[in-house]
Amino acid sequence: AQSVAQPEDQVNVAEGNPLTVKCTYSVSGNPYLFWYVQYPNRGLQFLLKYITGDNLVKGSYGFEAEFNKSQTSFHLKKPSALVSDSALYFCAVRDRPNNNAGNMLTFGGGTRLMVKP
């Protein structure tokens, strides 16, 4: 079975400082990994994904994530945080190859990012 852990319920960072939102995963094979962001009263929006190739993945709004196979981690990062980045962030994973289960994702519990001016 696949699982995802986001060990921090909340991350606080000052505007302009770098931010990291942590994610670790567990799958039986090689993973597909995703980050989504949720703003208040909205659905989830896709930020970035790791499928294969370069371990550093760049996504929307200046976010990037680093895939680390040995540590089974996929931490989300941004060099300089903005107040507008304040939101709920979800990490998600699915196993490869296709498990014939409709491309199902397993989501972490979410991390609330608070960026203060």
Added chain:
Amino acid sequence: NAGVTQTPKFRILKIGQSMTLQCTQDMNHNYMYWYRQDPGMGLKLIYYSVGAGITDKGEVPNGYNVSRSTTEDFPLRLELAAPSQTSVYFCATVRTGVYNEQFFGPGTRLTVL
């Protein structure tokens, strides 16, 4: 191109009532999903569909039913609503392919009193 739309946005039900949450997509995606999000929690998969006429249970299907008669529509039916079904419900779609990201609707906030 509206993407994924959900109706209603909000609903209050009494215990034992029934309702249908609507989800429609105009992206011609084959895969569709229903999730629930409880306060402070991640998303739990209720049901999913890999195409018209095909549905299957997710992690938390009890108390819910779905149908998929067309590619566009994937309604979620609640029979005999219970307070434990108070949650925010999200519909999502994926273009066929094992590594494509999901597109989410704006959600339906349901309260059962």
